[in-house]
Amino acid sequence: MNQKEEIITRWIDGELNAENRAEFDQLMKDDPEFCARVRQQAEGIGNAMRSEISNDVQPPYPDFFNSQIQKRIRQESRQSSAKNSAAGFSVLWWLRSPLTWGAAALFMIMFFSRNDQRAGGAGSYVVSTYAPDPKVKVERAEYDDDAEATIIMLTGLDPIPDDVEIKGRDITAYEPSGSRGGGIFYAGQDNLVFVMERGIEGGPEILVR
Amino acid sequence: MNFLRLIPSNRAQELPDAGGDGGEISVSERDRQLVERCQSGDNQAFDQLVTLYRGKVYAMILNMIHNDADAWDLSQEVFVKAWKALPKFESRSAFYTWLYRITHNVTYDWIRKRKRVVSGEFDDALLDEAEPGALTTPKSSELPDVAMERSELRGKIAQAIKALSDDHREVILLKEIDGLSYQEIADVVDCSVGTVMSRLFYARKKLQVALEEKKS
Numbered sequence: 398m399n400q401k402e403e404i405i406t407r408w409i410d411g412e413l414n415a416e417n418r419a420e421f422d423q424l425m426k427d428d429p430e431f432c433a434r435v436r437q438q439a440e441g442i443g444n445a446m447r448s449e450i451s452n453d454v455q456p457p458y459p460d461f462f463n464s465q466i467q468k469r470i471r472q473e474s475r476q477s478s479a480k481n482s483a484a485g486f487s488v489l490w491w492l493r494s495p496l497t498w499g500a501a502a503l504f505m506i507m508f509f510s511r512n513d514q515r516a517g518g519a520g521s522y523v524v525s526t527y528a529p530d531p532k533v534k535v536e537r538a539e540y541d542d543d544a545e546a547t548i549i550m551l552t553g554l555d556p557i558p559d560d561v562e563i564k565g566r567d568i569t570a571y572e573p574s575g576s577r578g579g580g581i582f583y584a585g586q587d588n589l590v591f592v593m594e595r596g597i598e599g600g601p602e603i604l605v606r
Numbered sequence: 607m608n609f610l611r612l613i614p615s616n617r618a619q620e621l622p623d624a625g626g627d628g629g630e631i632s633v634s635e636r637d638r639q640l641v642e643r644c645q646s647g648d649n650q651a652f653d654q655l656v657t658l659y660r661g662k663v664y665a666m667i668l669n670m671i672h673n674d675a676d677a678w679d680l681s682q683e684v685f686v687k688a689w690k691a692l693p694k695f696e697s698r699s700a701f702y703t704w705l706y707r708i709t710h711n712v713t714y715d716w717i718r719k720r721k722r723v724v725s726g727e728f729d730d731a732l733l734d735e736a737e738p739g740a741l742t743t744p745k746s747s748e749l750p751d752v753a754m755e756r757s758e759l760r761g762k763i764a765q766a767i768k769a770l771s772d773d774h775r776e777v778i779l780l781k782e783i784d785g786l787s788y789q790e791i792a793d794v795v796d797c798s799v800g801t802v803m804s805r806l807f808y809a810r811k812k813l814q815v816a817l818e819e820k821k822s
Contacts, residue, residue: 398804406807410781412788442813443782449763452783454665456678463656466685467649473686 405432409439637701644692652692656685659702662784663709669779670713672768680716684709699793706784706794710776717772766816774809781806 398406404421407413413421425432456462530553537550568590570583579594631639640658643651663684668677687708695704767775773795780786780794791802 398807402807403800403803406803410788410806438814439810442810442817445763445817446767446778446782450669450767450779450783452665452785453661454668455661456664456681457674459657459660462660462678462682463653466656466682466689467653469682469686470649470652470689473690 405435408432409436634700638697641692641695641697641701652689659705663705666706666709666779666784667713669783670772670776671716676716680712684712687712703790703793707796710794714772762817766813769816770809770812774805774812777802777805778809778813
């Protein structure tokens, strides 16, 4: 397609811009018959196409067409939520793993054993950490004044996809209870979240409220 | 941007009715509102969009592949894909351009798969490579009884369009039948405006030659 053909095509389709308008004017001046002939041919084709081909053809059984789409959307939604649940389970397996809870419990035991009752915060420190899975390492476990929280950085955990929603508990207070290491955990004033006790086999056991 | 300004007036009035009683809101505004409702989880709004655009999507596919049953299935696929992608739609382009883009992708995926399956039976590349108007240009054949049912002009046009390559056919349909601008076509088929113009030019040239051949 040469420059002349491009300008003619733009003219036919009403897409001439200021840049090529002058070139077209010159072309029209030099060979008006050529321009008119090309335009006539193009318009003839366009008119013939539009007279015979529709741009709006209802599909057979249009109501059924819509209902099938709604049905497929419902199916897709169900599959998608099932997949997300499965993904959530597979990714968060470590949260459900007794070993992880054991690790968390042990971690908390060490942490809170040096903490003031139901106080938390500045001045507290972590005396020891332990993760039962050797791949998981505790990179950092210390109170951060700016964050007003104890920051625990773990490495070696499986990545969590962005579409998995994780809801956490903001534990603000702890009260030792029962056997050594047992305790009651609070989120806010008197808002009990869970109780940790020593289980039958001697390991920590979380009782979710 | 009101896309009614972007399309030739003779095609604008063929777009799905926006206002219902005199067109109080533009098509783009109506679509935007429906899309927003869809994005907030309103399935009825999506059903309305399907009703508004199913005819255009089905026609576009049917004009490309010439098979009712497959066009029906592919149109379904288009809307299911659109529903999945709607949360990411940001209204930077008109909804119908975006929907046509999905239609283009679904149709071309189907054409590619079909070409692989039937590659031993018919080679569409022969149509693509043939010089416009060459006497050796293969003509797509129709059953005689079907052809007889068609009017003479309809038959000529249909055959000439069918003989175009997929790329040429799609661009000229989007231009002449759907009334899209160069830029809108470029957005739909994901190519430059220059490529759109080139395809249009050669599509017209081929159609002109094919129709003149049939006249003679």
